[in-house]
Amino acid sequence: MDTNSWMNLAYLVLLLVAVGGWMLVQNRDRLGKMAQQAAVWVLIFVGVIAGIGLWDDVRRTVTPTQSVVQGGSIAVPRAPDGHYYLTAEVNGTPIRFMVDTGASDIVLTQKDAAHVGLDLDELVYNRRALSANGEVGIAPVILDAVALGPVQGNNVRAVVNGGEMRQSLLGMRYLQQFSKIEIGDGALLLTP
Known part of the structure; x- marks a missing residue:
């Protein structure tokens, strides 16, 4: 990775830490519920990524082409x-x-x-x-x-x-x- 990519990655990590820290402070009395909702969103995100990755295989199965x-x-x-x-x-x-x-x-x-x-x-x-x-x-x-x-x-x-x-x-x-x-x-x- 070049320097620009590393800087973009660092920016995204810093942004994630800032948003995550704000959410923890705001919901410190409901950490269990927040963790449950975060897990649901992570699973949704993983499902979407898996669907995108498998789309070509699914499309070939459903509508095969010559x-x-x-x-x-x-x-x-x-x-x-x-x-x-x-x-x-x-x-x-x-x-x-x-x-x-x-x-x-x-x-x-x-x-x-x-x-x-x-x-x-x-x-x-x-x-x-x-x-x-x-x-x-x-x-x-x-x-x-x-x-x-x-x-x-x-x-x-x-x-x-x-x-x-x-x-x-x-x-x-x-x-x-x-x-x-x-x-x-x-x-x-x-x-x-």
Whole structure:
């Protein structure tokens, strides 16, 4: 530590001694109660410091995120609900997808379709699809660009779901652009 740091530390210790001394003098007839309250505040302070120190671990557990590993592969950790979620850029906009090996195409929610610049009023829901929620109308669209790590495509076919859907889906037609798809050790690994 340099001289300036030592001086700051000395100032803080002196300030703590002055405030602590004042509290002792003011509460000399209630020292037991004061010690109890001080212990509570120390525990609160330690708890806050521990929470700040562990926040990155907690965040990774609650909301795991994808990462690019050696060789350009993308590792997607399994979320607490058992699914795999990743973020791809669609028309330059980051969109969070659920990986769905049961879906053929990229399926966008209406909200995500609007985010990537599609005009919802111009969509024609002229096709039907069977989903977990029953039969829904879907509108075929062409996305200008879809990028997921090193795999990038232009004029990518997709559909917009006309029904209720919480999450956009990344289907097999796009995933097949990766040379290998592996699931193991609590992660999905996409190798270009």
